[in-house]
Amino acid sequence: MASSLRLDRSSRKQPFFLFVLLTLLLAAGVVALIILLEREKPQLEVAGQLELIGTRRQIDFVVADSKSGLRHVDVLIRQGDQLKVLFEQNFTRQGHFRAAGPGRVAGQVTIDTNALGLQDGAAEIVFTAQDFSYWNLLRGNIVQSVFPVKLDTQPPRVTRMDSPQYIKPGGAGLVLYTISEPVVRHGVSVGGYFHPGFPVAGKKELFGATIGLPFDTVQIKDAQVEAVDAAGNIGRAPFGMLLKKANFKSDRIPVPDSFLDLKIPEFSQYYPEMTGSPLDKYLYINNQVRIANNRKIAEVCGRSVPEQLWQGRFERMARSSTRAGYADHRTYYYNDQEIDKQVHLGIDLASTQRAKVEAANRGKVVFAEYLGIYGNMVILDHGLGIFSLYSHLSGIEVAVGDLLEKGGVLGTTGTTGMAGGDHLHFAMLVNGVLVNPIEWWDESWVQLHILNYLK
Known part of the structure; x- marks a missing residue:
């Protein structure tokens, strides 16, 4: 009797287990089909605008598929009956579920209109990508983007x-x-x-x-x-x-310990990465810091307003004497031993201590802060690519964005940066190139070489 009851219970459990098993298998099959038959199309990104194509153009693009992965990518250009393949890549299946192919392909095509035999006028660039999904009768998801373009190979005269x-x-x-x-x-x-x-x-x-x-x-x-x-x-x-030939002066610059004791503490505040002896730190400042400072100045003076803000010649600091000239070739000595060479790309002007520094011409302040060997520095943009620079200031009395008239006070002379005595380091720049200020102080030169052209 007991045996019969156990058999009856067992026979009733079997359909239940079969039902659970079938349900699990069905669920697994559904999940597999969802994965295998995923319908998400590949994504395409193309860099830049494609409306106009010149004689030669490089186009960067990225195709991505985060599910089944990419099977095929191609790029074509079509003009009339012509169809030129610019890019084509096929991938071997690496599995049957996710990531059967690469999830991302970055490519670059070059359109050389002459080499491809294309003519000026309308054309189409066609990007096609296909993934490894079993959807669409095993063909996978396909995305195709068509970009109408105009081919223009004629340069401006x-x-x-x-x-x-x-x-x-x-x-x-x-x-x-x-x-x-x-x-x-x-x-x-x-x-x-x-x-x-x-x-x-x-x-x-x-x-x-x-x-x-x-x-x-x-x-x-x-x-x-x-x-x-x-x-x-x-x-x-x-x-x-x-x-024309230009003659530049050569100068011998002694670097005594007293100068190092005076200047190294100032630079240590701004460049704590300096190591070694005071002389090692000085050479670091005179080379690496100088290079970084000049790179910053070129960056600031690389973009100018296209309007002429200035008029007439640029003014030299009043009642000042010249202490160093443009492009002086300097050789530096420590204990009578040569230690460095640099070129001085401005003119040093000395007057009384903390003398007022005035704008050499009308211009807009584009820099007004401390910068390494130049100390406290102001740069004015005068428009048309022309800039003036004022450094070693003891004080700055303007801010970036201020518009100064010729003669407007921007600061006072001083000894900040790599300056041993109170003076103004004045420089002129054209689109970031440090040029000779003497030309810009000369009324006849400015009139003959610049203003007469603009009339």
């Missing part, structure tokens, strides 16, 4: 109207030119250094660029006006200039 015939190392000048169509960037390149252009006030379709040569220029190479249109085509108008 650039005509140089005027430019300096002679120029010195550390010298400056103005180049005038016209452009046949609206462009996204234009200016003058000299020796690989680009000087941005600006519209000349009151002269329709006339543009200018102020240029400056570094002090160490020994030959003028590749001087040309450049204009880049929206499609990336570059129009160029080369021109020549004759390089």
Whole structure:
């Protein structure tokens, strides 16, 4: 009797277990189908705007699929009956569920219209991506993005109207030119250094660029006006200039222990990473800190307002004597041993202690704080790529954004930074290039080489 009861209970449990097992298998099958038949399409990202394509254009793109993974990616360009493959990549299945293919593919295509035999006019760039899903009768999810584009391989026509015939190392000048169509960037390149252009006030379709040569220029190479249109085509108008000789002074600078004792504590506050002896720290300041400071100045003076804020010559500090000149080649000595060489790219002017420092011309304050070897420093943007710099100040009386008139007080002379005595270090820059201030103090030079061009 007991045996019969046990058998009866066992027979009643079997259908229940079978039901549970079937339910689990069905659930597992549903989950597997959901994974295998996932319907999420690959995602495509294309860098930049594609409406206009010039003679040669590189396009970066990323395709991603976070579920089944990517099976195929291709990029084509289509124009009329022509179909050119720019990119194609196929992947081998690595599994049957998630991540059967890569989850992300980053690619780059180059469209060289001449090499591809394409003509100016309408075309289409087609991006296609396919994943490893079993959806769509095993073909997977497919995404296709079509970008209509216009091929434009004609560069803007650039005509140089005027430019300096002679120029010195550390010298400056103005180049005038016209452009046949609206462009996204234009200016003058000299020796690989680009000087941005600006519209000349009151002269329709006339543009200018102020240029400056570094002090160490020994030959003028590749001087040309450049204009880049929206499609990336570059129009160029080369021109020549004759390089005049410039003579720069050589100077011997002693570095006594008393100077190190005076200056190293100041720099230690701003550069705590310095190590070694006082002389080691001095050399670190005169080299690494100097390089970083000049890089910062070039960055600040790399962008100028395109309007002329200034008028006439730039003023020299009143009642001052010259203590050091532009491009003086300095050799530094410690205990009569040569320890360093540098070039002084400004003019040192000395007057009375804590003398008022006035703006050399009308301009906007774009820098007003402490900067390493320059100490307390102010930089004014005068527009058209022209800047003036005032350093070693004992005090700064302006803030970034202030507009100063010529003669407006911006601070007082001092000994901050790498200065042994009270003076003003004055410099002029053209688009970040430190040039000779003497030209800008000369009324006739400013009139002849700059203002006459802008009339």
